Structure formats: structure tokens, C-alpha cells
Amino acid sequence: MMLEDRVDALVSPKGALEMLSQEEIARMSEDSGDLHELFRRCALAILNCGSDSDDPAEVMAAFKDFEIRIIQQERGVKLELTNAPSSAFVDGKMISSVREMLFSVLRDIIFTYHEYNFARGMNDASSDKITNVVFELLRNANVFRRIQTPDMVVCWGGHSIARHEYDYTKHVGHELGLRELNICTGCGPGAMKGPMKGAAIAHAKQRIQNGIYLGLTEPGIIAAESPNPIVNQLVIMPDIEKRLEAFARTGHGIVVFPGGAGTAEEILYILGILLHPKNDGMPFPLVFSGPKESAPYFEQIHEFIGSVLGPEAQAKYQIIIDDGVEVARVMKAGMEEVRLYRKAHQDAFYYNWKLHIPDEFQRTFEPTHENIAELNLFFGQETHLLAADLRRAFSAIVAGNVKPQGVASIKERGPFEIHGDKALMKKLDALLEAFVKQQRMKLPGTEYVPCYKVITD
Numbered sequence: 001m002m003l004e005d006r007v008d009a010l011v012s013p014k015g016a017l018e019m020l021s022q023e024e025i026a027r028m029s030e031d032s033g034d035l036h037e038l039f040r041r042c043a044l045a046i047l048n049c050g051s052d053s054d055d056p057a058e059v060m061a062a063f064k065d066f067e068i069r070i071i072q073q074e075r076g077v078k079l080e081l082t083n084a085p086s087s088a089f090v091d092g093k094m095i096s097s098v099r100e101m102l103f104s105v106l107r108d109i110i111f112t113y114h115e116y117n118f119a120r121g122m123n124d125a126s127s128d129k130i131t132n133v134v135f136e137l138l139r140n141a142n143v144f145r146r147i148q149t150p151d152m153v154v155c156w157g158g159h160s161i162a163r164h165e166y167d168y169t170k171h172v173g174h175e176l177g178l179r180e181l182n183i184c185t186g187c188g189p190g191a192m193k194g195p196m197k198g199a200a201i202a203h204a205k206q207r208i209q210n211g212i213y214l215g216l217t218e219p220g221i222i223a224a225e226s227p228n229p230i231v232n233q234l235v236i237m238p239d240i241e242k243r244l245e246a247f248a249r250t251g252h253g254i255v256v257f258p259g260g261a262g263t264a265e266e267i268l269y270i271l272g273i274l275l276h277p278k279n280d281g282m283p284f285p286l287v288f289s290g291p292k293e294s295a296p297y298f299e300q301i302h303e304f305i306g307s308v309l310g311p312e313a314q315a316k317y318q319i320i321i322d323d324g325v326e327v328a329r330v331m332k333a334g335m336e337e338v339r340l341y342r343k344a345h346q347d348a349f350y351y352n353w354k355l356h357i358p359d360e361f362q363r364t365f366e367p368t369h370e371n372i373a374e375l376n377l378f379f380g381q382e383t384h385l386l387a388a389d390l391r392r393a394f395s396a397i398v399a400g401n402v403k404p405q406g407v408a409s410i411k412e413r414g415p416f417e418i419h420g421d422k423a424l425m426k427k428l429d430a431l432l433e434a435f436v437k438q439q440r441m442k443l444p445g446t447e448y449v450p451c452y453k454v455i456t457d
Contacts, residue, residue, distance in 0.1 A: 157191020177202025187215025
């Protein structure tokens, strides 16, 4: 049944999950409270893909009458949708990619909370345990493939980028696809969609019928960055730290496009890991790239990294401006270095077990006003530890910009206050101010009110 822009439907699984136990259904029922609401929120984000909004509260308010219910039948499980966004349907039938991703959400939430009970947290888990949990979540999602050579390029960048930057991400993705490389992104719009779109066209030209477009997200951000329809493997990780580790473990190289606070968080995450002494000598191709108009953006990022983390951090990446062919060639050559290294060290091609991820990058960081005030943003400590707390600062800004809990916290208590070394705070404030002026914090045309205050006095 369709009523204006709403649809009621009964949907069968496609590609992800068909049978649930009575206990699992009970956990996801309307009576189970928080877990059902988590599923409802993520499901709405999937159904509302293509929306122009990056405000989760706005999306939830627009579809406050949306409901989803699990129905167990003898032949399996179905989802009953009430007042679902009509954009997920064509002539009353749900779009296939949306249906696949909808059941991926159900699969991941059930597996995460049923198997690991993340509702009680994993604060006491060892570093190895966390790495194994990330592996098991990805394996349950059927992400791993038996491959002869590394081929997965992670593409990071903002959801709020200019049209010429988006077109450039498509160009780079196309060049990567022509070289038979697959794409992994945060699965949203902007720089997360462009590389997949370009690679999909290139894969068609190369007659590659099993191209991988892997999207990794997490519940706190999915409503602001709904998955784009090109994603053919979607995984909902339980939090941002598990999501970032999944990128680092499954990807064989990373291309960073222009972005905002979230992209800066990702850059600091991977640099902090690569700067750890235990990862010295491990090949991990890392390229920053954009069109010629974006050169100043990368100059700002490069200068910030050099002044805060030093030349050693700058040596971990290349900056390639306005040359998608060269980006793809560097990535392709890097894949061969990764292959030889992992073969020599007997490491898997599908999961980077040898990569050492320090505990500081694995522990879930709750972006509260108190936790942010306690960040150790001072010089005189090991570089990777400074990178870890800088990563947390940017993570808090992302939470305050788009994540429901973060947005609510800002409305209640005002902006997050970020303290630290005065010289460092001035550099951080200048970088963030540049992001604001370049409209990299919110979608273009949306007024941005900072959710943070950098204390520079």
C-alpha cells in the first residue's frame, strides 16, 4: 500500500539472513527497547538513501511514524514495514540493493549484540580479542574472499564536497577499476560514493562481473551518511573504533580525498598506527589526492601533520594532485609490495593480522564533555599517542556535528571544549576554521554552528 511518500510492505530477505531464533526475534521486538530502536534507526537510514539531509534528527522527525517488525514464518523471516520512505521502492517493489542492505543491518545488529552483547561493552577485552571480534563480524558478513593478490583500495573523504571534487573521486575510482582493483569506503555520499561509481563503470568495461564495493559504517553515523546504492557488501560495525580497524585490516592501500573532521580523524588514525615502531617497514600505500582546486586543502593538512606529528608522519604518504592515473598506478604498484610482504611473512591477503594497532586506537571513546576535556593534547609524548588523542578530538567533532547522541549533548550542554598545548590548539583551530570556511563540516548550503570551542588562550 502506498500513501503519498509512504509505503507499507512485507519484505523477504535478499542475500543476508533468512532464519532467526525465537530469542533473537524477542531481542529485536518492539518490547526490547534500545535494540529495537537501534534497528529501526538504521533501517530507516537504509530506506531513506538518496536523501539530501545529513541531520539524523531531521530524518527521524520526518519519518517518526515509520515502524519495522520482524515476522517469523515457517519458511523463514520477513520484515513488515509501516510508513516506509517511498524512495526505496519502484512501482511498489523494493529496490534490490536497498533490500540487501536492509537485511545486512538486521544480520549485523543481531550478530553483534547476540554474540558479543555489546550493550554491556567490551571494556575489559584484550587488544587481540578486539581484533578477533572485528574479524568475526566481517566473516559473518561474508566479506572475506580467497584472492591471489591484494586488490582492495580504501577510499576516504567527506560526504560534504564540491561537485568538482566528487567528479574527481569518480575519475580516480574509474582508473582503479580499470586496473582491476576493488573499492571500500564509508558507504555514504560524496567521496564515499564517487570512487565506487567510477570503479563500477570501469569494471563493466573490463567485463568484471564480481566487483566488490564494500561499505563499512556504524550505527552512530549511518543516519547522517546513508549507504549509497552502489554498495554491494554492507557491514554495520558496532562503533567507530571497530569500523576504523575494519578499514585498516581489510584494505591493502588507502586513498584520501578532501573532507572535513571525519576525514581528519581517519588520517590521524592510520598515521598513528603506521608511526608505531612495530609497524616499521610494513608496506601500506597511502595517497592524498584531489583536483587542482583542492591543492590548498592538502597543503593545510600536510602542514598541520608536519607541525604536530613531524616529518616522519609526512613520509608515510604521498600527495598527488589532479592526476587520477598516477594515483591508480601508485596503488597498483603498492598492491604488489603488499603481496610480497605478506607472502614473506605468511600473513593473509584478506585480513592484515600483522598490522599492530595500539590499544589507544581500539578502545571505544565516548565523546562526552568530560572525556574531551581530559584529552592529552600536549607535545612531549610518543607521536602515535598524540595522534590517538587528536583522533579522539576529531571524532568528538564528528559526533557533535551529525551523531544523535553528540548532537543532543551539544544542545543540552553547549559546545565541546578542547584544551591542550597553546601552540597546538592554535594550529588545530586554524585547520578547523578552514574546514568551516570551505563548507566541509555540513552539506553545502547548510548553515554550520560549531559544536566545539578550541581553547587557545
